[in-house]
Amino acid sequence: MTKQIAILGSTGSIGKNALRVIDSLGPEYKIVALSAHSKVELLAEQARRYKPKFVAITNSDYAEQLREFLGDLDIEILVGPEGLIEIAELQEMDILLTAVVGAAGLPAVLAAGRKGKRLAIANKEPLVIAGELLRKEIEKNGGVILPVDSEHSAVFQAMQSGSKEQVNKIILTASGGPFRQATAEDILNVTLEQALAHPVWDMGPKITIDSATMMNKAFEIIEARWLFDISVEKIEVLIHPESIVHSIVEFVDGSMIAQLGEPDMCLPIQYALTYPERVAGIARALRLEEIGTLTFEKPNLQTFRALSLGYEVARTGGTAPVVFNAANEAAVEGFLASRIKFVNIVEIIENCLNRHNVKPTVSLEDVLEADAWARREVTELACSV
Numbered sequence: 001m002t003k004q005i006a007i008l009g010s011t012g013s014i015g016k017n018a019l020r021v022i023d024s025l026g027p028e029y030k031i032v033a034l035s036a037h038s039k040v041e042l043l044a045e046q047a048r049r050y051k052p053k054f055v056a057i058t059n060s061d062y063a064e065q066l067r068e069f070l071g072d073l074d075i076e077i078l079v080g081p082e083g084l085i086e087i088a089e090l091q092e093m094d095i096l097l098t099a100v101v102g103a104a105g106l107p108a109v110l111a112a113g114r115k116g117k118r119l120a121i122a123n124k125e126p127l128v129i130a131g132e133l134l135r136k137e138i139e140k141n142g143g144v145i146l147p148v149d150s151e152h153s154a155v156f157q158a159m160q161s162g163s164k165e166q167v168n169k170i171i172l173t174a175s176g177g178p179f180r181q182a183t184a185e186d187i188l189n190v191t192l193e194q195a196l197a198h199p200v201w202d203m204g205p206k207i208t209i210d211s212a213t214m215m216n217k218a219f220e221i222i223e224a225r226w227l228f229d230i231s232v233e234k235i236e237v238l239i240h241p242e243s244i245v246h247s248i249v250e251f252v253d254g255s256m257i258a259q260l261g262e263p264d265m266c267l268p269i270q271y272a273l274t275y276p277e278r279v280a281g282i283a284r285a286l287r288l289e290e291i292g293t294l295t296f297e298k299p300n301l302q303t304f305r306a307l308s309l310g311y312e313v314a315r316t317g318g319t320a321p322v323v324f325n326a327a328n329e330a331a332v333e334g335f336l337a338s339r340i341k342f343v344n345i346v347e348i349i350e351n352c353l354n355r356h357n358v359k360p361t362v363s364l365e366d367v368l369e370a371d372a373w374a375r376r377e378v379t380e381l382a383c384s385v
């Protein structure tokens with residue numbers, strides 16, 4: 001049976017990989033909608049090739065240009081952030097793959113949850129800031145949420161070996177990023193170029209910086225907490241520089257079930273699209289004899305303060321994760337624009353958290369308010385570094 005897929009963020013790293021996966025899956029998989037923020041030429045190119053019914057451009061400055069590019073095609077053009085919500089609610093869509101970056105994906109993800117859609121979620125930030133709200137919507141409306149993040153896809157696959165009650169712990173693996181062996185002193189003078197040079201994964205700039213600070217792993221702890229409805233105490237992180245074991249679930253009998261594969265996002269993307277089926281795909285199968293050795297080590301919480309903050313924030317809950325995420329988005333933007341130093345990113349986030357009065361339970365309004373507050377705070381804190 002035909003599956004109609006919508007991709008939010010089709011011009012990004014995950015979005016482009018998803019289109020490659022869909023090409024390989026054959027004519028049964030059709031594109032019903034695509035979106036981009038500002039890469040208007042690439043979006044137009046994708047639209048010409050896949051002929052979706054809808055395209056959305058969230059940065060309205062590029063709307064006119066997109067209309068010119070696509071004027072001869074029968075494609076409805078949606079403009080602004082609301083376009084993502086319209087796509088998320090499409091009646092004819094079978095799977096929504098969310099691959100936009102940051103909290104900007106939240107309204108669409110929640111809209112899909114309210115409509116009981118099948119959600120393949122790469123965009124982790126909405127889960128970090130509103131995981132509980134999203135879970136409730138999905139449960140209430142009979143939706144399905146399938147992780148695309150490689151670690152969470154691995155956990156999801158391993159979880160199928162037992163029941164949730166039989167899980168002792170989840171071990172999220174982390175490559176350690178470019179500064180795995182760096183000392184706190186080394187980190188002081190890291191350049192943008194160094195921070196963007198991830199040793200294993202080829203990803204968009206924001207998540208690459210998040211991997212270098214290990215904020216990404218901190219987010220993944222919170223993401224796992226909500227995706228699998230599991231307490232933070234049962235989530236561990238292990239550094240695994242080869243990035244072959246994508247994560248592990250330890251069951252009460254002591255069995256550890258892991259998922260292994262090449263570090264290639266095509267595999268978890270494909271699994272989220274074809275689940276519960278497994279089909280031959282474009283990801284290269286692993287040759288363990290070529291890898292030889294797999295290593296694991298405990299993370300250094302002194303060098304990677306982000307990770308210990310992540311645990312604290314996950315335990316605190318309420319609006320703390322919202323501030324944690326928004327402060328990070330604003331600080332990373334500052335670092336990418338060379339306004340602050342690498343080392344300032346986590347310092348600013350910590351300062352921002354210290355200034356925040358946490359609200360224990362969160363509504364969508366609380367999320368939006370705390371998010372806006374944290375972004376303003378970061379502007380102020382960044383001026384003083």
Ligand SMILES: NC(=O)c1ccc[n+]([C@@H]2O[C@H](COP(=O)([O-])OP(=O)(O)OC[C@H]3O[C@@H](n4cnc5c(N)ncnc54)[C@H](OP(=O)(O)O)[C@@H]3O)[C@@H](O)[C@H]2O)c1
Pocket residue numbers: 008009010011012013014015035036037038039040058098099100101102104105122123124125148149150201202203204205206207265
């Ligand atoms: N890349 C990976 O391997 C990977 C792995 C696991 C999880 N993830 C998660 O997947 C998400 C996407 O990551 P990525 O690396 O693919 O990011 P990316 O390459 O930066 O792509 C982001 C996508 O979102 C769009 N976008 C940017 N700002 C937006 C906004 N304000 N509103 C709506 N759309 C916006 C971009 O459009 P333009 O291209 O037009 O700017 C692009 O299509 C992130 O949440 C990330 O944490 C990524």
